[in-house]
Amino acid sequence: MGSHKNEKELRPLLMSSSSSSVKIGCFNSDCEAKPERSRKGWRLRNGQFAELCDRCASAYEGGRFCETFHLDAAGWRSCESCGKRVHCGCIVSFHAVALLDAGGVECLACANKNFIRAPNPVWPSPFFLHLPLPERLKDLSVKNWNQFAGSSAVAAQWRHAPSLWNTATALSELHPRMPYEIDRSNGIDKLVCGERPSASAMEKSRSEDPSERVVSSSLKFVPPERVANGNAGDDIPVETKKGVIVEPGKNTPAAGINYEAHPSVNMSVQSTPKDDMSPLHVDFSLPHGSHNETNGPSNVSGPQSQPQMPPSAIAKPLMAGPHNGVESSVETLVRNGRPRGDTRGRHQLLPRYWPRITDQELQQISGDSNSVITPLFEKMLSASDAGRIGRLVLPKKCAEAYFPAISQPEGLPLKVQDARGKEWVFQFRFWPNNNSRMYVLEGVTPCIQSMQLQAGDTVTFSRIDPEGKLVMGFRKASNIPPSDQEMQTPKSGNGVPKNGEANLADPSVWSKVDKSGYIAKEIAGAKASLPTKRKSSTLGSKSKRLRIENEDLIELKVTWEEAQELLRPPPDFDPNVVMIEGQEIEEYVEAPIIGKPTIFTINQLGLKIQWVQCEDCSKWRKLPFNVLPRSKWTCSKNSWDPKRSTCSSPQELTTEQLEDLLSSKSTAAPKKTKATKQVTEAVEASEGLDTLANLAILGEGEALLSSSQATTKHPRHRPGCSCIVCIQPPSGKGPKHKQTCTCNVCLTVRRRFRTLMLRREKRQSEKEAETARKKEQQLHQSPKAEPEDDDPLLSSNTSNSSSNPKQPLVNETVDDENLNSKKPSSSPLKGQIDLNIQPEREDEPSPTSDSCSMRLIRDATERYLRGQRQSSSGSDGDPITDQIEPGRGGVVEERLDGVPCGSVNLDGDMEHPVTLSMPMSTSTSTSATG
């Protein structure tokens, strides 16, 4: 440790000189003696030691220096434990005082006692600290890491990491290969074994530090040496106190002294040493600095060796307190036991990686044991992370700060325990990347899957002491209010579902931290409060891809079909018709608008009807099936039933019927994700197509609709994108899909194709179409449809349904076509918009396929639908319920070959009677009603 500012008071003339060789006399400015043989006193900031005359040295060693030489100076306080007067305002006393978390100070004797009593085995014995570093480190080597990795390397390494001293050890252990480590060790050694001043420094944790929070019971570490000097005092429950080492560099209002918080012994890991000028820091920091891989051996001492560093990522949040918040990367290093960092400035981790774990979660991890959990960092899983590749990209700084140093790309096997206690071994490695490194954990798939994580969820890395194990917890994205997710403490984390009120473990901590978003959070829990920066920094930062996950996942978790179903041509649309591959494609300048979800049923007469809920009164009103109500539909727009054109009008449906209606609707969706193979496939397919749909719906680059899958597409994806993702064949099984395949994907593709074909046919001969339709209807005796529904296509597709009144009548294609034909629009084509079509990608089933292909497709489709109906049919009784299309959601694709919901907009509000020929599904569509 070095001298501090106060040092100057003692020895102004010598201050500038860092050389102990300069002997002008006793270092004590209050002493006139000129010792022949100087004795070492406190450590100066420059790493050297004050040279004192015998008398002063004796006083110093006896712990009487302050009272002897500046009893009247400011900065005297009483030990909170024993009441003894202790000086807190000079470099000499700096080492003999511990600042308590609760305020006040404690003499070293008391602090030491507490420390010694502390049952926490995590802390190394003071004696251990006294051992020359070389001794402690001699066995350490990179191998250790490897070995540990294989077994409990982490634990071993970190076991002693808690204390600064240990840190040194840990560091050494971690970086045995680095020469500088040795230097570091030396430096530390000096601190530990050297002259007393050096030993002093101990710590105290800051309550603000999340880590500390966890380790609130942290003990204060007092160097043995100090104890010797020490002042006796009463014991103070260590657990309840956190001390802060007094440092010359900073002023404590209360004490009028400079001090700084240092890593507490137990949680030193989390504390943040300052990189300020304090000698202590110097010693500690140096080692860290040395850790820098790019750095050569570092100097053991010297202020210069302690450049000011940004707070460590974790420490930062913690910093808030009286401290200036200046944290040194050192601390990070200390905590991790792995102080490396390319540059100190970089030690600071991005806020998005700051661990946000609640006490409860920590408790969960540690269980009832006395384990101390040290949150290290967290990361929201990207699509890649959660993908099958099994590679979890680790934030560089986090990897370098908390994982063992690796010099070879191959890295090391790293043992990680999940929240359930199960151990996993990942390969911690890196790839050279732009003159840097990209760290990854390989082989995480099993773990990720076991935790059922997906993109958007967050994994947290913590360390359990004294075991020193790495623990990987997780937090499901869905557990947290989307908007608050970023900011709030996970309700459940570390894989331990908790009620843990998402209170930030310690609001004060986070809020104070910085602008990174915590502040905002503190201010408001509401979405609005969500710090945009924060948000963007997490999901958003790199990814628009992920951005949608949380918020949108919930609100926009609609199927591709559902989304399209709700699309409505923009008002006053004026589509441009372009020819693409011989097909007329309508282009809309305006983005489509979103319509209102409805539920389709079939009444007793076999007429299709749809139910829509009034925006104002929430009553359900019956509308012609082909009406496309807008999103803000209200009773007043119910021109079809004047009696119920006001909100005051009673609802036509009975409560029971409504329940059935709604339940059917709600149950439909779940089915979608359920697991028949086909369903699953369908889901996948729809997800895979989401991109297209999203793009179509939201416009290029704006994929607001997220697939149910957290995975997102690369931002570069654009309509027509030919990347591997976009050109991916259905379900990624291209070749495996046979022509007769009836999987959702194939059906979808066929449907799309069919749509095109139908249009063509339509164009070719309206008359023929009409004829065909009638023919189809006759053949299949499709269920009754409204008079307007004379879509020939419909009949073809719905042949099956026709046989079963209860089956959904809707067939996307059919309906779609029906609508087209029915639509008021003078031109069958006019007003049609097929957002599902991407000319560039229509290559799958070529639009130009012949009718034979069409037939095959239809046949396959029908077979599939038949099967679906059979399997899903069976409900009867309530007209509504029964008629609501079962499995709507799950098999949507298959069943929706047509757009049941009207393409014709009869709604007064729908001034745009345009048919949207989109593959659709309406989760709401229903079947015949009796």
Add this chain to the structure above:
DNA sequence: TCACTGCATGGCT
């Protein structure tokens, strides 16, 4: 053909 590996690319902070 597919899974895996490792580097390259480029959006974003």
Add this chain to the structure above:
DNA sequence: AAGCCATGCAGTG
């Protein structure tokens, strides 16, 4: 503007 890092994708087995 540098660097991070999510993802792409070629190479390999």
